[in-house]
Amino acid sequence: MKLPPGPKIPAWLLALQFEANPFTYMDANYQRYGDIVTIMFGSTPMIYVSNPLGIKQIFTNTKEITASGTLNEDFAFFTGERGILQLDGFVHKNRRKVLMQAFHGTRMQACGRRICELTQKIIERQTIGKPFVAYSIAEEITLSIGIEVVLGLQEGKRYEKVKHLFFSMFKSEQSKLFQLLTKLPLGTLNLGRWSPQGYLLHLRQEIFQFLDTEVQERRSPSDASRTDMLSDLIFATDETGELLSNAEVRDLLLSPLFAASDASATAITWALYWIHRSPRVRDRLLSEIDSLGENPDPMNIIALPYLSAVCYEVLRIYPTQLFAFPRLVESPVEVMGYELPSGTILIANIYSTHQREDLYPQPKKFQPERFLEKQFSPYEFLPFGGGSRVCIGGTFALFTMKLVLATILKNYQLTLVSQRPERPKYGGLLAYPANGVQMVMQSKRHLQKQSQPLTSGSF
Known part of the structure; x- marks a missing residue:
């Protein structure tokens, strides 16, 4: 052959x-x-x-x-042995259906305002004239969104703890020192918390333990009125009609949490980079966003054609996956x-x-215009994969990307610190910006408060 x-x-x-x-x-x-x-x-x-x-x-x-789950066993370190990537057949189809409830329909509409709110709250902390790393900001925004959508946690001790654990894992994996040490002969051995692999195992155990506790406590008493992914999984039944075990619920939460934060942050950062490298693109995009008025409805934002084209082009030129x-x-x-x-x-x-x-x-x-001139098939443009393994949160990731970008661009005047090309760096499945895209907030575009306060949507 x-x-x-x-x-x-x-x-x-x-x-x-x-x-x-x-x-x-x-x-x-x-x-x-x-x-x-x-x-x-x-x-x-x-x-x-x-x-x-x-x-x-x-x-x-x-x-x-x-699409055999055995081919994805390398990801089990992060997603657990019963994560959606490791499942096959009818079981995989059943669990996908449950997970996708949190990422579609009226729930997305309900959390649109909250995404805008979180974005403005986090970007507002930046000091005018002082450089910041766009990837770090985008990561905080998307992780905060993911924690609320997936776990249903609002600000508080648990919210801050799980955010700290995920940030620590992301930073460890992406640090140059960690990547250098893991290439050494003993770099992949677990030599305790002071070794690269040992520290990752420690963080993994902490994350798993946190989620175990959260699942157990959420079951008693359970609240059918909640609309987060964890609540969906607690009430979900398997192919035999039995409730999912606590361990299975825990593992099924991990992939959406990682995807909602890491991949979305990467896409948003690349978007900020490309938009601010092209004044023509930025001006046209701002004109379209501003046409919606002072306090636009999130559903009107995501329907903007040029904003959609910009996001598609970002995902085309450096797809996160x-x-x-x-x-x-x-x-x-x-x-x-x-x-x-x-x-x-x-x-x-x-x-x-x-x-x-x-x-x-x-x-x-x-060239975002290419997506206004032609509609591509799912086999020509496939930023979230395809078939039975297409990314569960792909639609929500694009929804988040549009709202975060529109909120930042509408309210803040940003510039790149350097016009030198940003080099992509591969890690896992993602293509990160190697230097995180350094930017400066020059000024606020709207000095007056919005005519109506933003209201928190329910997750």
């Missing part, structure tokens, strides 16, 4: 090249081998596809190609003219698909 072309050098060396500069690496592979590339990991072929027709086949052929979750070939199947054997792993390459010249002319340029 002939596999698609690909580099012949060892996988460990390819991993080093990818880590050094993932985008240069993927661009080079695309130029040399095309839109279907084989990387051998031992005897297992891993095939990366950036062709829309091939991606459609991967996502829709559920007979020979499966570079690859869709892997699929497994269960029985021999033909993909893009190649007969692939059982055991082959298939991965939709989101980044390279978004860089195709035939879909996106001049793909390195930030």
Whole structure:
């Protein structure tokens, strides 16, 4: 059986090249081998596809190609053994349905005002004329939103504790010292809280223990009137009609918490970067946002066409998720003219698909207008993956992204500290801005208070 072309050098060396500069690496592979590339990991072929027709086949052929949860076991450290990424089949479908209740319909509308409120409260703390790191601000905003939507916690001791735990984990993973130490021979060993791996294990245990306590206490007495994700899971039943166990509820909360904060913060930060690198884009966007008046309805904000186009272009040029979750070939199947054997792993390459010249002319340029001129299929534009493993919170992430950006841009005049290009840095599934995007608040755009106070929406 002939596999698609690909580099012949060892996988460990390819991993080093990818880590050094993932985008240069993927661009080079695309130029040399095309839109279907084989990387051998031992005897297992891993095939990366950036062709829309091939991606459609991967996502829709559920007979020979499966979205096996066993392929996501590496994420269990953060998401637990019973997290949504590790589940399969009917169980996976059942749990997805429960989780998605918190991210759709009237609940999203109800929390729109609260997102604007939290954004303004946090950005307001910045001192005029003093530089700040946009990623840190975006992370605090999105984590605060995630804690309220997923756990239903309002400000208080528990709220601050869980926020501190997640911040500590994010900062540890992203610190240059941590990343350097984990590359050393003993860097991945648990040598106690003073070692990189030991400290991560400590934080993981603290987070799990916090959630265990929260789940247990929420069950007695339970409150059916609450509308957060934790409450949904407490009342949810499994495929046999039994209530989910406390441990399963805990694990199911983890992926949404990480996604609601880390991925959303990355997307918002990249948006602030691209918007403020292009005066033309910023001016047009401000004109559209200002047209809604002083205190716009959040649902009118998310319907703005140019704001939507800007967000799509941000997610296209540096998608927060570079690859869709892997699929497994269960029985021999033909993909893009190649007969692939059982055991082959298939991965939709989101980044390279978004860089195709035939879909996106001049793909390195930030041009939101392309999304006003053409509607792309879910196999051409797929920032949240696709098929049965599409990101549960993708719709909510885009909803949050629009409201956070509109609130910041409408109320504050920001500039970039430097016009030097911000370099992306790969970590896990995400492409972070390497320096966090440093910005300065020049002034407030609206000195008078809004005519009507913002009111907290119920989660």
